[in-house]
Amino acid sequence: MSVTAPLGFRAAGIAAGIKAGDARDLALVVNDGPSRAAAGVFTANRVKAAPVLWSQQVLRGGRVRAVVLNSGGANACTGAEGFQDTHATAEEAAGALGDSAGEIAVCSTGLIGERLPMDLLLPGVRVAASQLARDGGLAAADAIRTTDTVSKISFKRGDAYMVGGMAKGAGMLAPAMATMLCVLTTDADLTAEQLDTVLRAATSRTFDRLDTDGCMSTNDTVLLLASGASGVTPDLAEFEQKVTEVCADLARQLLVDAEGASKAIAIEVVGAASEDDAVKAGRAVARSNLLKCAIHGEDPNWGRVLSAVGTTDAEFEPERLNVAINGIWVCRGGAVGDDRSKVDMRPRDVTITIDLSAGAASATVHTTDLTADYVHENSAYSS
Template identity: 65%
Template sequence: MTVTAPKGFRASGVAAGIKATAGALDVALVVNDGPDTTAAAVFTGNRIKAAPVLWSQQVLKAGIVRAVILNSGGANACTGPAGFQDTHATAEHTAAVLSGRASRFPVGAGDVAVCSTGLIGERLPMPKLLHGVDAAARGLSRDGGAEAAKAIMTTDTVPKTAVHSGQGFTVGGMAKGAGMLAPGLATMLVVLTTDAVADASILDAALREATAVTFDRIDSDGCMSTNDTVLLMASGASRIEPTPAELAEAVTAVCADLARQLIADAEGATKEIAIDVTGAASAADAVEVGRSIARNNLVKTAFFGNDPNWGRILAAIGTTAAAFEPDEVDVAINGVWICKGGAAGEDRSKVDLSARGVTVTVNLHAGEESATVWTNDLSMGYVHENSAYSS
């Protein structure tokens, strides 16, 4: 169900031959049949933005999205003006096909968001992609969410979908992403749908509130992508207009679910690590400390080796500008306080790191604020996957 769980949406996923693997789904389409077509989105903070990001940023300025066309198998990033024309042509073609027969409204290219993911720097095979758009439009269905979620996968091993029900309305979502997961959004495409009634500014506020505490707090490998897009579309088909807080809560629930699925499927990972930073002077301090630990290759390799190396965690904390005194920091790994007051605490042999899930707890003793950042270990598998294949 995923993005088609809320009323008013149809979706599809088809194989257009863009991916090298024969028969692999690589084009997805999600259409909002209304009655409303409000939308909001957040995009990568990377200054090198893929053509579809530059396009979709323009589309979103009006706060209206009728459909989003997505492809895997190529990022269409660093492709110059020709790459931007490819994105424009994709939106034009999608709009024309939908207006012709597959939509209840006439659709303009300016109402079609575009997302791409895959190798940076290569042009998309446009004839294949445009045929894929035709097939995706033909395949649109109220049950198409699952196929759409499969069609946006790259190195993902499983499709990622989530649904949350509010009071009389529903939020659904799908995501792709397994590497290049970093601050300011992971390498990921996320499409969220809701049948709630909400204008674009309410959607925008809900989406920013949700991403700030979910996607912006996962950091698999510190690498920020050129293509990240999180798009939220509202059909209003439930006729229910939740309060902004109710909507934000539901959107956050779906984003949190998808974010955890991204970390769970990160390339080569053998550990899913929650870093709970407490006792911080501010939430920003807590996030900075959590992210510094999450990005530290020596911490990450230690966890791959099941080594509760708290000294490396302290060294990572010491690189931040957060408020704390070095001789007051406590660190627990899976509940064992192996560092107390900046020095050795309980014996490291008490720490059991045999499970996939790991919790690192840091108490800065500098205030009352806290935040959790999620990350992975740095494994042989990560190096293998990212050295053996161009992506």
């Protein structure tokens, strides 16, 4: 399943020795066509890893034959040599596939600021190419994990076509793009322009609304490859819906696996003057360390919700704000509402509903609580 659910794709995931032990650390996803149309969205961080700079160039052509992905090293902040390493990786894959390096995308994830062990990685690319298989999607999804405790895969069936995907990411999840690696595949037959439109729409409402720690990575990449092997050109709106469903499913899996989290928090903003305002308010709450600590402590501290909303320029009047936590309207009209002791904070899923009383638009932003485990995971070793 995963990226090999749609027709026309093969994949492999192998242990090249980049990571310690014998864990898988190198994945290869190949599009056997007939089409090679592709689109990508990348981190908005201005400090971009070498594979992002490379893949952005590749995607400008709108065609991708294959994607090489490695865990065990981000190849970010590695200078001109790091870029040459990415280029060599693409060349190696092109050689193995008898194709052009200009249509090979590369993704890396792991520690920033260290060169990749090319003496291990390049032979690994050849091994992966030799193991490409129609059922290789699970091994590929496994090979891109870093601190992820589980592989993230998804697929949805459309009207005589399929959309599949895999993703990795367990920390550094923030907006303005995915902050993780994700490869989506489909056997639908669509142009690169159509894929681009659909991918931007789908990611902006899914991965972009995930914000576990406000940190934006240097390596985030989401690719959408279309083989056209089904021979079907679907209705674009229906296709966008399917891609969005796969992205939402993967985003949910990333959230649940976020580093050190004990709560999954959905921040629903309603009554907003615009969807942008709703996202803005939701994002500000999702980034409040104080609120995230309070939820960890199972404290329905709505004051911290209001003080976060108050830092935005979304349209609202402070004295018309209403806040519900797990269905209890603990704040009404900007002041004390229903009895906060009625809020059941024990479930892992916590929903905070914020009514801006300023319009009819809405959006939901997802985050997690802030825990001592998060601090531990991110202070005990370099990552």
